[in-house]
Amino acid sequence: MRANRRPVKRKSPPPVPVRKLNEDLMWSLWRAYSLVAAIELDVFTRINAGKATAREIAADAGANEAAMRRLLDALVALGYLRRAKDRYALKPLAKTFLVRDSDLYMDGAAMIARGLTLGWMQLAEVVRTGKPAVQEDSEARARQFFPVLVRSLFPANYLAARAAAASLARDRGHPITNILDVAAGSGAWSIAFAERFPRARVTVLDFPEVTPIAREYAAAHGVVERYEFLEGNLRAIDFGRDCRDLVILGHIVHSEGPEWGRRLIEKSAAALRKGGTLMIAEMVPNDARTGPVPEMLFSLNMLIHTGEGDVFTMSDYRKWLRAAGLDNVRTLRTAAAPSPLIFATR
Ligand SMILES: C[S@@+](CC[C@H](N)C(=O)[O-])C[C@H]1O[C@@H](n2cnc3c(N)ncnc32)[C@H](O)[C@@H]1O
Incomplete structure (x- = not known):
């Protein structure tokens, strides 16, 4: 009063x-x-x-x-x-x-929503100190949090991935046979590509606590026999060179932050064959960083929960993609993803 x-x-x-x-x-x-x-x-x-x-x-x-x-x-x-x-x-x-037995059930969504609220209640303190409330990206914590999170992300990302795979199938002159899904989670992105490109083999890279989830979803979609699994930290694991037709970075650049995010794009670009495609799924705000609302709130979510995480603009991505030797940068809006997906060609 x-x-x-x-x-x-x-x-x-x-x-x-x-x-x-x-x-x-x-x-x-x-x-x-x-x-x-x-x-x-x-x-x-x-x-x-x-x-x-x-x-x-x-x-x-x-x-x-x-x-x-x-x-x-x-x-x-x-x-x-x-x-x-x-x-x-x-x-x-x-x-x-x-509904639990739907193949698109948002498993764990309520638990994630409830869990994130605890950090959000401390936003004023986070802004005062500039330090995260709960650091989800410390490795041990991440390994508990991600197995729940990735299930809840599956439905929306799989639906966006189906649209992406259909678009890439129209664009490309030759088939996709070798896919690397970096930080794959449930495999939401690569599963849709494996379904669309029946000759494609997929390598999933994630922590060992998460790869069984990708295996489970890939099996449910009937594509698991074309999957192999690389377990460990993406910063240390070799992605291969000049060997992939498609590298997928699905919702991982934001939590890596500007320095490791840029390096991740470089490493992914180097893994592509000439003519190969890098696909990035992210929350992308406008260049002035004043909207849209979900993307700007996601930036705060990263501030609360990570040390370096943030959202990056299309200008940032264009600069990083060009520096990594990629061109033909294009975007695709889908009904399921808030921001457009980003594609670039080596
Ligand atoms: C936000 S989820 C995205 C999952 C999936 N790509 C998607 O879009 O649905 C981030 C994923 O990255 C994985 N991840 C995060 N940091 C990682 C690291 N340093 N090494 C390997 N995997 C990592 C997590 O385990 C999790 O599966």
Whole structure:
């Protein structure tokens, strides 16, 4: 409360939307928390299995019926469910991504959202000190965090990758046979390419705690017999020289930061055959670094959770790609990825 207020004299309403403040301060967070709770209670999977009323869903979840009804009605308002009389049903977004036995289930998404909140609550302190709140990129911590994170990333990245693979198939005069998926996570990017290019063999590079996840997803997609696995730290592992048709850097440059990110691009470029393609999937803000919102928030997310991580502009990428001996830099917008994907040719 402010003490000693002066008398209010305003005659007309202020020309700025106060509603936006409520959206940004409260409602956007509450949206996230409602969804996290629904996922933690497995509401969507229970409805998919045939539980339809608040009573049935609450009983199945071991929850309070009246409280569950309020959560379900909020999920109707948020666009994840619809309700006819007292029966709830899934809308397509929930059915596709939030039901456990869907092949596009966002496994672990609620845990990641909840986990990241702890760091975000300390943003003011991070800005005061310039030091991360929780450093996810210290190797031991990363090895616990990434196995959960990469599963949650699979659906969106796999859908973007399918669009990328279709586009590359149209562009290229010759087939892709040798793919290196650096920091592959679940293999979301390379799996789509392996499906599109049936002669392609894929090398996945990641920590040994993560490669079994790529193996699992590649097996589920019927391509695992064309996969091999390189385990260890990408900064130390040899990528090979002049031997790859496609090198994929999927959401790894941001956490490596400007110095190691640039070196990673150089090392990837050197691994390509003449005519080979480097694909980078990243959050890319405008050159002035004033938007879009998700990309600028992601920059803060890196500030909170990493020592060197950040988002980089298209100008940064063009400079690094050119310096690494690549040209024909082009981008592809997909429905699933926030920023356009970046391609360059050796
Ligand atoms: C944000 S995830 C991206 C996964 C995947 N490329 C995707 O886009 O869905 C980052 C991945 O990089 C891996 N990673 C991070 N630092 C690494 C390092 N130094 N060496 C090897 N892998 C690393 C993590 O284990 C994780 O799988």
